[in-house]
Amino acid sequence: MHDEIARLARHVAPRGATRAGAIADLARPVLVVGSTLPVGELEVMFRRPEVGSVAVQDDADTTRTGIVTRAGLTAALTGRLGYGRAVLERRPTGAVADWSPLVVGPGTPVADVAGLAMSRTAVRRYDDVLVPGPTAWGAASTADVMRAVVAELADRSTHDPLTRLPGRAATWYALSRRCELVRGGATRVVLVLLDVRGLGGLNAERGQDDGDALLVELAARLRAAMPAGCEAGRVDGDGFAVLATLPAMDDLRAAASAEALRRHVLAQLADPPGGWDAVVWPALHSAAAWSVAGAADADELVAQAERRLLRERRAAVLV
Template sequence: MSDLLIGGAETSTLAALASPVTVIDSTTSCQDVDELFRADEHLGCLAVHGDGPGRSLGLVSRVPFQHLMSGRLGYGKLLNTRRPVSALTDWSPLVVHAATGVAEVARQVLDRGSSQRFSEVLVADPGAPLRQVSVTDVFRALSGELATKALTDALTGLANRDHFLQRLQQCCTAPDVRRRLALVYVDLDGFKAFNDGHGHGVGDLVLQVVADRLRGCFHPGDLVARLGGDEFAAVVQLPAGVPVGPAARQLGERVRACLSGTISLSSIVLPGRASVGVAVASSVLADGETLLREADLAMYRAKAAGGGRVELVTDVGSTAPREQFAPDRRELQRAVDEGEFLVHYQPIVEVGTGRLASVEALVRWQHPRRGLLAPGAFLGAVADAGFAANLDLHVLEVALAQFSRWQRNLGRAAPRAVNVNVSVQGLLHPRLAPAVLDALSRAGLDPAVLRVELPEAATTTQLDVVRGALGTLRAAGVRLTLDDLGAGASSLHHLTRLTLDGVKIDRRFIAGLLDDERDAAVVVMLLELAHSTGIAVTAEGVETRPQLEALQEMARGRPTFVQGHLISRPVAAEEIALPWSGGLHHLHAHVPGPRSAVPTAPGPVASS
């Protein structure tokens, strides 16, 4: 296995990005400055030392300086050569402390006027020389930070639950990895009583100590995660040449011993005890869910036996392997033909007024044997079967037909738009634009009512391939929205390469909005980025009234939209109470607009 251990969770600062900057005097001639830039093609800027009030420190950036030196009709150099550089200096550069976080610097950059937004940032650190960093490097570092955040538990810096489950499934389906694959499940004994007695702040410190001990207990190639609360897990490949049972027992005892030392926090001492369950996969195991469940049950057996011990289960999946869910194209087409794929709708409302702006179409599968399946349970299998583009088109046609009915029956009280997701396969389909426009024509709808949500998972190369098709859709009036902004490193890069009408902030950041300073800083930065470029922004996964109130404050009266279980769960078309009678001022747990008490599927809602 590759190196899967996640490192610390600290926010990156400018200190690691900054490079030295040359400081010149304000009396230096523009001719001398021009020669400095010409002599070094990598010299991006110069700091200028001033000598008067309001002119103590300035900045000269290469591109605007050379533009001014060229001037209209090429007379710029003639006019400026003998002038002091002070005349062409920006005397209000952005100067930040070296310890400032990247997200905060990005926010400050976006707050500046358009003429200064792309100038270098000067980095000051008392007792150290002045340095500089380019805006490009700031946003590149922020992209990496967002990608890391999407995989990391904010409190401990270990992998988070989503990342752990994804990588576990990959390990279980890789023939060279799953053999002798062990899952270690850890629960701290007595932690709940300790947490209740001493408070969550002290409890969080204990969890950080435990995370540090687990980092030292496992090898760099092992994936270690905090699943939630005081539960941790790791996935490990047992060494070859040692019988599975003894190897698994040795692994579990090593983890138990690693956590057995007392934890001292000032005057508080917690006896280190943990219950450990270890489950080992057989060679026929094909899903991580089974392995995780068996390790969890083994951990509970250890806890029921008094705690502070290890329980094993080996050869998981050998006697009764779980039925693999791998529908082929024929079964998927049959499900489409028989109406098993249902489309539910989730309202998107304006944060300031509660006005219904749109509804997002989300697919479910009413499977004849498995029951109602949420998207996360089948979309991977649909993609594996090469059927994702077909399903995209089916959902689009169903959603447009429903939207057309709303318009006929409700008139001006109908929703104003409908959001429909497109998969990566659907995005790359050679008939993407004609298929979408044909579906709109058959439904008798103006293209302006459709918002196509582009997948964040699409690579830059893939988006370059479909740039023409996306341009055709926008020219026809279809709106384009980037889904899950912030979920990966490519998100911010997509903003610079695509012409977009909207973005949706990934639900991970909304979930941590009130408790994690990093999440709050990222949300503010993304709101500022969207608003400054005139792009509509929607916050996904709004679950609580305090989250909504925080977003209202951050929006500062600018058009911002929200969706999530606080507003309504996704529901069938007939369950949305239209005309919309929303308005957010009276929200407590749910608004009385949609009948949100009617659940459609448990757990978080994934978009199609």
Template sequence: MVGAPPADVRDRVATTGIPAVERLPQSLGDVAVPLRAVSADDMMADVEVLFRAPSCAALAVQGDGAAPVGLLTRHRFTAAMTGRLGYGRAVLTRRPVGQIADWSPLVLDAATTVVDAARAAMARAAGVRHDDVLVPGPSWSAASTADLVSALTAAVSQRAARDPLTGVLSRPHLMATAARWAAEALPGTRRRLLLAAVDVVRMEDINATHGLDAGDALLRELASRVASAAPSGAVTARLDGDAFAVLVLLPAVPEERAQEIVGTVRDRLRGACATLGAGVRVATTASTAGWADATLLLLEVERDLRTARTAGTAPHAAPLQARR
């Protein structure tokens, strides 16, 4: 079997060849955490004890029927107890907490998307823009604005890393992975990087004859087959319109054995796509032992695909010692 990447990389890679996707928060309920509830009649001195716990950033304040729940953040509580002239504690210690709670907090259903929740939170007045968002349920919970922004950032990052049509990784992610493996996994070893590329013969004719929807379906199927045929630990990505690539970290083996592995990977890709209903080309290139340049590998494999398009034939791997 083809060698796997370093442990820290391998643990994030599924056996299909597509790195496992961490499930990101989609709704407000995914981000919200349970809140401790206090009564609006509880004394400020009693509530102060709760805020001594670092994990307590906010409390749900239960009032009467006209104002069923309020929000009391640590920031709001501290500001009130300090007071403008420093006399807040002396004045408020024996007063009920309901006097300083926010009785008109932003309340959103747990099913609200993270995007909509963040938009609503940031649309509030400046003084309360960073307060928690309350979420009703069997018990009250809340999501901080910081957590909402973090969830949005993670979603954007993941979306940028993947091709929206096929779900495989993007070209920039492939290049970043190749550069990282070249820098961290190859030096001082006999390992090398293998890059294999697959594209569809005359994809433009398929789109013209059968329509763009059929072409998209073909690309999704091709991506799935390429990912399934990729060795365990490999990274699968979309290079451009109809081209996909597989990046593999080869084990430290003699030259002849490395050639055999390259051929095996190439044959597996061809075999997986043989019954696709469209012709495919497969190009492979591998680095020298112990060193690789990600950009040169990609340029070479794309050059082989272009050569094959012109010649109308499927490219074959050149000797490994000629590769970078």
């Protein structure tokens, strides 16, 4: 199990680019004590519940740093025969410190730290990770590191890695959930599909990096343009979707509201932002579909919107 987590951690993201962030984001200030501090005084520090570990500076060699964890100190004080406290109370802290802790730079990606942590021996696998700072030391718990990795894996399984919008499966699931929630009532669900015109030509003429940059910019503007309660997703290479739920209304008002949402989204995306050439900024095909009162069905909404989108594409070709 530990090896599996380590493998997953290493593949969360390219080195230096993990969305889980750098380890400095998880590190918290840690107490630093000298190696000659009596263990009895160290034990007093651990009476504070927020202290999970203490960094130890070697008084004879300031370049050497160790760590004492709560679990490690408890085990040492208990001792094999129960006499650990009596034996160690006056001994220096250096005698109970781990002088080979996992120390990583503050900019190290969390995914890399998770892999390193899981590769440690079973005894030390869940010890805190030490993070040196410009003026003080920090420590990150391995539990926090692994939670960050798991959250990143979950996010990557549902979101498009380029635009950071929910992907196709997550978007259609969200649509299904909306339909389930309104089924049997007069509340409506609206689906707007958007199709970027000429993306293939842009990729061929200017390179895929420019095409990717365009999609990222479109996604950012789409996200910013969402009215309250709406959500957007990337459902195809050049396709986006917008989901909305309307209050109870008749068919005419539902059609008008869906059309108003489609026009609003298009208006927010029509003009190129600063720094973008108007010649490059694309036009969009679009289509809206809305559910029938009392019978919202996600598959039918998608099919209906795609049929309308196809008709618009064909009409654009004939113009």
